[in-house]
Amino acid sequence: MKWILLLFIFTFSNVFSQQITVYDAETGKVIESVAIFNMAKTKSGVTNENGRVDISDFSEKEVIYFAHVSYAEFSSTKSTIVLNENTVYLSKESEQLDEVVVSVLKNKAKTKRIAEQIEVIKAKEIQKITAQSSADVLASIPGIRVQRSQFGGGSPVLRGMESNRVLLVVDGVRMNNAIYRKGHLQNAITVAPNMLDRTEVVFGPTSVIYGSDALGGVIHYYTKTPKISEKKEVKASLFSRYSTVNNETTNQGSIELRFPKWASFTSVSHSNFEDLTMGKNRSHGFNDWGKVTYFSENVNGNYNEFPTLNPDSNVQRNTGYNQTDVLQKFYVPLSKNTDLKLNIQYSTSSDIPRFDRLTELNDESDPSSLKFAEWYYGPQERLLISPQLEIHPKKKWMQRGVFTLAYQNIKESRIQRKFGSLERSYREEEVDIFSINGDFSVPLAKNRNLGYGFEVDYNDVNSNSFGKVLNIVNNKIAGFNGDFAVQSRYPDGGSSYLSSALYVDYRQDISTKSTLSSGIRFTNTHLEAKWIDTTFITLPDADISLNNTAVTATLGYVYKPVRDWQFNAVLSSGFRSPNIDDVGKIREKSNRLTIPNVDLKPEHAYSAEVGFNKFFNNRKFKIGANIYYTLLDNYIYRDPLPMTTPALVLDYDGDQFSTDNVESFDILANVNRKNAYVTGFTLNYQGKLFKNWSTVGSITYTKGNTFDTDEAMSSIPPLFGNFDVNYVNDKLEAGINFRFNARKDIEDFNVNEGIDNVEQTPIVDPDASLAKEKYFGSPSWQTMSVFTRYNLSKNISVQGRLDNIFDEHYREFASGVSAPGRNLSLSVFANF
Secondary structure, three states, X not given: OHHHHHHHHHHHHHHHOOEEEEEEOOOOOEOOOOXXXXXXXXXXXXXXXXXXXXXXXXXXXXXXXXXXXXXXXXXXXHHHHHHOOOEEEEOOOXXXXXXOEEOOOOOOEEXXXXXXXXXXXXXXXXXXXXXXXXXXXXXXXXXXXXXXXXOOOOEXXXXXXXXXXXXXXXXXXXXXXXXXXXXXXXHHHOOOHHHEEEEEEEEOOOHHHHOOOOOOEEEEEEEOOOOOOOOOEEEEEEEEEEEOOOOEEEEEEEEEXXXXXXXXXXXXXXXXXXXXXXXXXXXXXXXXXXXXXXXXXXXXXXXXXXXXXXXXXXXXXXXXXXXXXEEEXXXXXXXXXXXXXXXXXXXXXXXXXXXXXXXXXXXOOOOOOXXXXXEEEOOOEEEEEEEEEEEOOOOOOOOEEEEEEEEEEEEEEEEEEEOOXXXXXXXXXXXXXXXXXXXXXEEEEOOEEEEEXXXXXXXXXXXXXXXXXXXXXXXXXXXXXXXXXXXXXXXXXXXXXXXXXXXXXXXXXXXXXXXXXXXXXXXXXXXXXXXXXXXXXXXXXXXXXXXXXXXXXXXXXXXXXXXXXXXXXXXXXXXXXXXXXXXXXXXXXXXXXXXXXXXXXXXXXXXXXXXXXXXXXXXXXXXXXEEEEXXXXXXXXXXXXXXXXXXXXXXXXXXXXXOXXXXXXXXXXXXXXXXXXXXXXXEEEEEEOOOOEEEEEEEEEEEEEEOOOOOEOOOOOOOEEEEEEEEXXXXXXXXXEEEEXXXXXXXXXXXXXXXXXXXXXXXXXXXXOOHHHHEXXXXXXXXXXXXXXEEOOOOEEEEEEEEOOOOEOOOOOOOOOOOEOOEEEEEEEEEO
16 A cells, blocks of 8 residues: 555656756756746746756746856747756857856856957857868957968967967966967967867956966867766767868867766867968969969978979968877766866877978079078977866855866977078977966855966976988988087076966956956966077076066956946956066077077056947847057067177077178067057957848957057057858858958068068068068958858758958968968768
């Protein structure tokens, strides 16, 4: 009788009680404390610790709303939920643009509570733009321009800041290391674009959260993460693409294992790029600009004593390379309130030719007088091993905490040889990076959040150099005949860089219409370096030790007078402490030699920013603007050394450099100057036009100048913009894209520091002695692209994209390689 009664009670409860479970769409974990309600809010409920809630009070056709502070609001009819096996998945995405949750500030918050300018690009959008590298991903984001010295690279520019003034982060681990240089970097490409779940960008000084280097902003790559499942699933995906402009072939395969107690995601991507073809339509009027008349054929063990005539001058010889990327992630929920993630990433490449150096001439009037027979980067390798522990103790002093440990190993090298010489020089660098981050948050009261944390980051740098004399047999490199000494790029006795910091971040809703945020950070850096070989250069002190400290702060305010208007204001400060590259680098470029300066001090940035967003169509469409002004104090600048008596004379790779011969060979060093400014704005819009139509667009303007010397700052791009219109239905997606860059006059270039690469712009007067009379500057350009994607089935889709339809020839500002010409790319996506 007892068992019959229990069976009756169980059956009765299942008939009259309808339990549903709410899951996190990203991790597969259940979500506690999700509020559910109907439109009139006369019926409601809250999910329990198992993510379950009873919806028996709701009628079959009634719409149920799901709300949680960390997720986008979701709604569905009760009947639909029942058809989906009584499960609901909440994500961070929403049609209402203000509901997107971003985590680039470490403590998650919705954009309607964030004052800083933020941009996010997700995996689906990355697939749409047919990004051959992650540099292409960044170039599609409003407010970012990308410079390229060679095709195997890409140096993002944010608000006139570039390279070591922009912080790169991947999965919570900073990628910037002690040899990130001033000028142009290619490290941004070492994350395969198809492994990205999303990329988030915060513009402006964000040193409070991320420390040194974040003067222009932070670029945060988030790679894909597996999720658990009660159903024990195995998911696989394949991706393949071919592009005509450089015969690109990219293939990627991934497999995801989902189990109740653990999950795994494995992905391998390989891309092969042949030589890049530039556009043939020269609307700018410079018929020979950028053409490759002669090239070096000293590749794959071949030896050619003289440059080779290029049969097609629109093909940029020595731009091809290949790259392989591997991602392995494990996700293990150790308990209800504790998650463990293990993140392993490896990226390697072939040799990457430095195209701009391979086109340098000894005599500008003779296109066959190439300077370098060989100039290439050796395989660029990046290894990351990072365990991350997330805890939810739900204590008064900590609601959530994340500990991120990381080890990174970075290898890069530079190999070069001049025409007319058998001496090949090698410079090799290896950086070992050990870091630990702790980031914690606690809600003090309703709509009041406190974040705090610490960071310790240690870089160990080894720099090696040597020279080999080639042995040539029948125009083949048969080995080496001898050795010779070569000046190392960085201190050959080793160097190290230690950074440690503490920070506090506070965010409070003052009212339903306004939010105030603030933060402060204390950072200390310690640098040590030692030179042993003084064959080529002698310093006042062969051993150096530098200590720097900085306190940075930020204050942000968000005001929402009505539901469809939002105004933002930010005051922030940032700093960048000199690293090994700033203090200890020795290198030659364009007949100018940069030498160490051990007396460098940190540079500081003070920024003010205002912005607004106006929403339409139930917050599904918005227009916005951000205007900023940044003051740089004690900024670091590459300056020629003054003439001295007696003259300072240095030998580097067989060339003599002297301080009394400034017209031909200059000697430079990084120095601290006084003040400069960068100002500008970004106008943008995005959202739905109609049921199946959406659009996005932006225009960015930047200006920078020095106060102390009244000259243009380096890395300031011209006015640029990007506009998209897209159509989507169940089977088909299509769109059109328009990009443009305005002209940048030669008067607006910085011709002294060398970063703007004025010599890569068209020549208007070959006989002129002054650069501002000799070169034109950066011509304007416009391109148009179209794409379409069709879902053949639930699991297979195909995509075609035609870029640069009119085959325009152009170069991105400060780039040493011309942009791709007309390009047709075909892609296949398969999911199983």
